Amino acid sequence: MSVGVARRPRGDDNHPVKFCSQCGSSQLDFRIPEGDSLPRFVCADCGEIHYQNPKVVVGCLPTYDERVLLCLRAIEPRKGLWTLPAGFLENGESVVAGAARETFEEAGAHVDVGELYTLISLPHISQIYMVFRASLRRPEFAPGPESLDVRLFAEHEIPWERIAFRTIGRTLRNYFLDRKLGGFPTRVSSLERRMPAPPDLRGAG
């Protein structure tokens, strides 16, 4: 997931449509098209309907010799925190190919992508996270342009207080629990908008 300077995070383009991308008109209505059930931005001039849909983030949980590969983020959001290699699925690629690509881009690592492990919906930001278990072919990796560092962590070394995203924290917690239980079912869940902590709990953990 890349972000540039002074612009929205990549992929965050679910903002209002101000001009029609097909005819350039500024006459956009936000209404329910005929035969549809939800309001869309519809061009009053050419009739183009501008659908906006959730984006898919694909990533890997790469392991080598009982250890998990994490990347230290070099970019916002959550610069300086640790994450699994993951990013937006691109047009024209399969989910497995996307997960492998992100792992190479962010961690310089070649992996064999295994089973789908977590599928987490984030409805408040219209994203779907998919994390696959993966095996590092060799203990060879290096930070890509979006990472400051890449390391293998044993379970007791995981920097739990410095994990970048709730989806990643949940995936890692599930993983170490399932590893003890001896199986890795595909885990489907949702994360809602994070509630602000009440004042007396802020900073408590």
Place this chain on the structure above:
Amino acid sequence: MSVGVARRPRGDDNHPVKFCSQCGSSQLDFRIPEGDSLPRFVCADCGEIHYQNPKVVVGCLPTYDERVLLCLRAIEPRKGLWTLPAGFLENGESVVAGAARETFEEAGAHVDVGELYTLISLPHISQIYMVFRASLRRPEFAPGPESLDVRLFAEHEIPWERIAFRTIGRTLRNYFLDRKLGGFPTRVSSLERRMPAPPDLRGAG
């Protein structure tokens, strides 16, 4: 999945950006933004980057008493062919909520959504299909506006030659096989562009 008259199928909006949706400029470059690795439509006037990403189709494989619920499509594409209830995931909803919504909209059926069953990438059209196993609460259903008919089919009644989409055919074939095998693992796969059949095989099956 709804389509209107004389327009592209809903969701098929991965076509070139001709005008910037934020400033209305017609000066769109197709280039690799700084820090990115793939070309995007970038506004030369305001700098807006127009990302285009795969869309997610969510649906259910609803069963009741060993039978599977199928819908007869009332709309293009594949009008007059049978399918599982499925459609585009909407912003602000989880994959499970979307699968349940589509099942109610297309089949008038209330279901308890179960495990993720198939996850099929269609890279040539930049779509991801997710089908969940689901239980009909009661044998009550009725065609919604996008369906001509809705019926429960035993395995030997499935209209295999009249299934609307390859994703759905694959899901149904897997399902009846896995049912015999006694388990339903999550099945991740891809379908590539369909090759045209050689002339002497056309119509052969």
